[in-house]
Structure formats: structure tokens, C-alpha cells
Amino acid sequence: MWDYTPTVKDHFLNPRNVGDIADADAIGEVGSLACGDALKLYLKLDENKDKIVDAKFQTFGCASAIASSSALTEIVKGKTLDEALAVSNKDIADFLGGLPEEKMHCSVMGQEALEVAIFKYRGMDIPQHDSEHDQGHAYPDYEGEIVCKCFGITDTFLKKVIETNRLTTVEQVTHFTKAGGACGGCLPKIKELIAEVLGDPASQPRKRPEKLSNMKKMQLIQEVLERDIRPLLWADGGDLELIDIDGPNVQVAFRKACAGCASSGNTARMVQVKLRELVAEDIVVEEVSR
């Protein structure tokens, strides 16, 4: 059972401001049935079209999604649009006395809906990105490249959430945004984004070299493993060891928590994706037990 605060429970059991506003000035919609949560936010402005005088919501989702939506409407009432834009997902979570980390994406969904509503009201363009789920998008987004294909989440969005919440691990980013929570293919990219936001110039995106001698290739494989892969595994108490390189075949053995871990198959794929991205396209990673 989730450890929800009394405030979360209260806003779930007695949600404030459920419903719609027939003559709403601004409406923000995020999420989809496929993604498991969705929020439609209605805002009514005063006659000067500046201050939010009423807010209503409809939410499809779990208890914390409903509570976050309820909290959001309470927070924004009485705020000017500019003040509302300054509301972060953290403000929503704080209002509720905190959320379990796995549920922080609910607060992010609230903040997103608010932003979408205000941006749309101001006539700003909000491109929609398709996700690989059978229906619709997860989060509507700004410019930027799709990082998480499963949930349709872009780098600009991820960077914003990382910065606002000062996230330091890939796992946190998944909890806050869902990115990386399905196939896991984008986890290395998320790691890069964290480093980028937190200001580690060594981890700026790099490009695969055009041509490599065998010696250079081996060196580069080792370097990528040391710099990009092993720190990721250490974070989860795991590790890997490079066993052999034979042409395009790279043999690795998982150690510590990774050894015999249920998702070591995914980890091996992640290593392969990373090596193909930074070293050579034809690399095949094989897990050996030695």
C-alpha cells in the first residue's frame, strides 16, 4: 500500500473543484487513457483576463493523480496567470505534504496541464508528440526531441523537470516523468540529460566517430563502459566487467547486484544501444557468466 499523507487522502476522498467550466477561458489537457492517467483543467479568468477566479478539473488516474489535480486547482485560484506559471510540480507535492517518489509524475502532470492551459490561452503553439502506446500522447510538449518513445517525452521537458526538482538519478526521472519506465531504451539518454542539466561538461552529448582502427575502437569501448555505463550500474549497486572484444562482439559479465538480476537482459541491451551510439553501429553485446 502506498504511504499517502493525510492531505493526499483528503484530496482524493474529497476532491475540490471537480467538474468543468462551460465558459472557461483556458483549458489544458494532458495524458491519455493509454498512459493510465490524464487531466483536463479548466480556468476562468476575471474581467481583466489576468487573475484566475475559478478552476475545475477532471482526472483519470490513481489516488495521487486525483489529489494532485485537486491541489492544483486550490493553489491557482486567485493567482494571476504569471503567478500561476511560476507554480512548479514541487509546489503541488508540497501542498499535499509530499508524494511517494514513484507518484511524483502525478504532480508533474498537474503542472503540465496548467502550463498547457495558459500557453494555449496566450496563443502559443504546443506541438503534440505521439507515443508508442496505442493511443495518443502522454505529455504535450514544446520543441525538442523525443527521448522516451514509449511515453512520448522530449528532452526539453525532461530537462525542465530535472532542473525544477534537482533530480540526480535516472530512477528519479522515471518516477517524476514516467520516461524510461516501459522499455528502458532511453535510460542512457536520460543519464546524459541529468549530467547536462547539472552542469557536467564531460557528459555533453557526443558523436560516434566516422572511422576507427581496431585499437582505437577497443579503447573507445573501454572508455564508454567506464564513463557512461558503469556509473549507471553503480547507482543500483551493480557493476559489469569487460571480458573480451572480438570484432563487433563485445562480451561483458555482470557483477554484484546485476549478476543474476531479473533485468540484466535489459541492461545488456542498454549497453549495446550506448556502444552503438558512441562507438560503432554493428556492435553486439553479449552477456557471459565468468
Add this chain to the structure above:
Amino acid sequence: MKEIYLDNNATTKVDEDVFEEMRPYFCELYGNPSSMHFFGGQVQSKVTEARVRVAELLGAEPEEIIFTACGTESDNAAIRSALEVFPERRHIITSRVEHPAVLTQCRNLTQKGYRVTEIGVDGAGRLDMEELKAAVDTDTAIVSLMWANNETGVIFPVEEAAAITKSKGALFHSDAVQAIGKIPINMAASSIDMLSLSGHKLHAPKGIGALYLRRGTPFRPFMVGGHQEKSRRAGTENAAAIIALGKACQLAGQYMEVENTVVKAMRDRLQESLMAAIPHARINGGGAELLPNTTSIAFEFVEGEAILLLLSELGICASSGSACTSGSLEPSHVLRAMGVPFTCAHGSIRFSLSRYTTDAEIDTVIREMPPIIARLRQMSPFGREFLKGEK
């Protein structure tokens, strides 16, 4: 608040008689069954009695029963043993809807060079027998298919699957954790080689399980380092829990008819009443043969965790295949394998009854469930659109 416990596929209440049976074996009769003295010997004879009781429920011989710590251990032991017995065979077959105790292990084994085929299911959760027939070959070491699904209660034709398996010389294992105690099983008339069972699913305590191993089936132990269980499972016996499991199996045999008449009637009434009262709902596994105690219903436009917590406020305990309840971000692998649309997979609720369930409890759920779904649909943007359309 008195609980209405309809989550018996997750775990069950320890039967009072079962508890009384095990109680003396902690502080008073605590001897080691392997000891030479009378004090251990009296525990040994109770362990033997328990073995007979478990065997009787399964229609097996006592020496075909190996006590383990849980269903998961039994599953792991069965699959690992088969692979060691047939080192030249490098193929494993299972299904896409197995419990993680089997599925995770099989997927991990692909990393060790094994080929794994996961047989699919249709929309009602029924196993694709044609796919199974095509998949089994002389490279197959083991076929592991669950007897009944924990999430939907769908029963697989395991005897037929075992016959197909045996024709190619492979071993057949079934995770029967959800089936044992709920439907009659007779291993004497079966060709299944190995079977897993778990105590806490049939009113014994947690931490005890068993592996049925057909006489003559080659076996390599998972746990080594002791002569216990005829060296097939080393480690000092969890005597009190074994004695409890024996009693629980005896009682399960006695209550088998109740399970398939009284309990089934309550399940049917719950299922039919909810389907009649709540539009846009579907039974996961409807159309398939189901365990008598389980129903899984998908409610469109709402999310499972919210339903569960509103039920929980009223003391009603159920479970969900939704993503949010597990902390994962996708609905359960079982519902996805069945092709349950995302529109309702997130809103799937499982009720699993037991012989302790009462008609009054079922009445309460039938009364409380429709307003909960209506309330959440009223709150959901998709639910509201659909309600508008209905007007």
C-alpha cells in the same frame, strides 16, 4: 473496521484449525525431525503425516512430495532441475501470462544461451494450443505452464499440454499455486512431471510450499547441503509450517465441494450483479474456464488504484492489474498478453473469494461498487464524455 477480504489469490487467512495444528511445534515440540532422540522423532512422525496429507490432496504418493519454502522456490527448482537433467536440450517453453516466478527465470535464462518460447493467449486468456504443438521439439528441455492464472482465474488445459510435451521427451511442469485447493487435481491419472504449490494460498501460513515430483522423474536439487527431503531439498525442515500445510491440504480436500458450489455461486452472483449494474465493463477471461473463486472485471474510463482505495475505505480488499498499484507504469503483463484494450486495462479489479466469504459480504460489494465506479467516471474526462454520449 471489519475487513471484507476478497483478495484470496494474493494470500489467505490461516485456518484456525491449521494454526492449532502447528502451534505446539514452536515452543514445546521444537525438536529437529532429523534427530535420533524421541524428541525429534515425534516431530518427524508429524512431518510424515503432513506429507501423506499433501499427497492425498494431489492424488500423489507421499514420496513424490518435496517441501520447499514457497511456490516461487518450487518453480525455480523445477525449471533448473530440468535444464540440468537435459544439458543437451537448450529450449524452454512457457506462456506469456505466467507468474513472474516462472517468467522472470525463463527470461533470465535467455542470457545463458537458452531459447525461450512464450506461448500466447487469446482475448479470453486461453492458451494457444496450436502454437504449443508447433513449438515443442526434441531440443525442448521443459515446458512450464500454469494450471490457473492468478489474475484472471483462467484454467489452462495442462493435461493436454503435458501430453504434447511428453511426445517430444521433454519434462512438463505446472505452477499450480492458484489451482490447488480450488479445483480437484489427481496426479495418479496425470502425465505431469512436476507441480508447484504454495501454502499461503490455501489457508496455511506464508513461507511453506511444495514441489510434486513424479516418481522416476530425474531431478537435480536446487538446494544442496543436507539429506533432508531425500537430499532433494537440503535445509532443516520448517516443521511447524509443514505440519500446517498438511492440515491445510486435508481441509482443502474436505472443502473442495464447497469451493465449487457455495464459493462459486457467490463468485457468479458477484460477477453477474456487477456486470448488470455497471455499463462498459468486461470480464477478463470471460468465455474461458475459470477458477471457482476468481473474477477479474475491467471497468472502462477509470483507474484501478483509485477504485481499490475507495473500496479499501469501506473495508473491502481486492486487487488490480493496473499500473499504478504496482509502482510500474504499464498494466499487468497478463492483461496486455490478452490484448485487453488500454482503455480498460488500467481499470481492472480482481475479486478472489474463499470459503470464509459470506453472502452478506458479497451483498456489500454489489451495493458499494457501482457508486464507486460512477463517482470516478464522473471525475474522469473520458468517463464524462462517455456519460454525455449515453444521455
